[in-house]
Amino acid sequence: MKIVVAMKQIPDLQQIRIRNRQPVFDDVPLALGNIDKNALEAALLIKESQGSDVIALAAGDENVEDTIKEALAAGADEAFLVLDDSLNGADSSIVAAVLAAAIGKMGDVGLILFGEGSGDNYSGQVGSRVAGILGYPQVGFASSIDLSSDRVTVTRSLEDCDEVVEVPLPAVVSVLADINEPRIPSVTQILKAGKKPKEVLELDELGLNLPAAPLQTLSNLAPETERKRVIVKTVDELLQNLATEGVVRR
């Protein structure tokens, strides 16, 4: 059985600078989303305990061939990539159509894992949309996953309760950021990652009729932070200021 882990190539958020409230992307490297790595780790733990092929699936511009090495180094058996310049930052509906088509080409897929949200947009739509396109059952916000040959039992962690849900395979599961601690690949694993098999398709090879982009972004700005930035030296000085502000009584 194959386990597919959908991973998104995003700009390294730590390296985005803000200038005049605008995000600056110059020289910002690309990376895999953090929670995507939790999804990969969940797949690797299943592989280690009961055996399965783990396929890292991503769609993006040509850089994704390099970005995905991190997943191969961490233990994914192979990568399945769909390339097109339009796919970086594409709408969830478009990415979902592409990923679903790619999954359709694989055969013997039992489980499709996502992070609960991407590192940049955290919109959390793609997993649900892929499940919708493929007509598969889904369980989101997983805090544990127990896979058997024909079904998966997942604990879905909601704000006020945990639900234990059983669904037949194939199924789509999105994992919580704190489901596990992703492993960090060794240097040897990183060196070997480039030799692992990669299936690389150009977007037009999928022959998809993609939906028009449903969203329009009017602006994307860092929030204005007008803060006083007063440096105080002592607790007394702090309390005096807070009393003047009317937020503490002395």
Next chain:
Amino acid sequence: MASILVYSEKTNLAAELITAAQALGASAIQAVAINDSAQAEALAAAGAVVYNIDNSALIPADVAATAAALQAAAEKLGCDIVLLASDRRGKELAGRLAQAMGAGCLTDVSALQANGDQIECQRNALGGATVATQVIIAAKKVIAIRPRTFPPASAGAGSLQSLDVAIKTSSVKLLESRSKAGDTVDIEAAETLVVVGQGLNSQDDLNPVQELARKLGGEVACSKPVATDKKWLSEERIIGLSGKKCKPELALILGISGQVQFTVGIRDARLIVAVNSDENAAINQMSDYILTADLHDVVKEMSQKL
């Protein structure tokens, strides 16, 4: 604005969505309740035309079936716009419903307003570093709104109807549902928050922090690792991108460096005070008062002097 359909399995969140639909100037506000006649009555009393779908085969844990039922309801009722709550259940549902409707979708929306026929939505982007204003230009729209963005609608003239939609039998089995253990703190409602991060040395050091919060008349909150990695506080108290977004009068932030994944949850506070041993901590750039000191000493001294 056209007719709007609202749905959340949580009555209070559905009532907030009615307020949102009112604010958008919807020509009609329709709501769906699923196997919940109490909710249906409450939402009718809050001003919506409510359709209760009564079908015990339809369980909230089955997101696919719920999405299919809502899609069928939206079509029958002639609604191209559906508002959901952006709690976890609502977020998971949003993508599936949008796919079923052929709709554009925005989740985690923290503000929205009508501009002619368009609905301008704000949500965090780039991990919270920016706030994007976006519109759904597709004809059909699914918008999931963060809890507490709007107050719940209180009273209005609604009505109660029933609605039959065809439900596919479900392959999803709910084996068990366990309530999460009882920390019912509501940090979003607190006027004062004392927020601790990884600068806190030990769980024992929480006691003086709690005492300080009590003296300030506030609650203790935390950055994500304090709850999820160290498990010193409950997840109810997490502030940040994947936690809560709070707007207290005073946020006293102790031992937190100030990564955007955290600050996005507190940057709307009226007054921010940072106590950190690192004078170059990023949190200082977004604070009103900055005290470079050991938080443990500061907490004790503040408590003594209040």
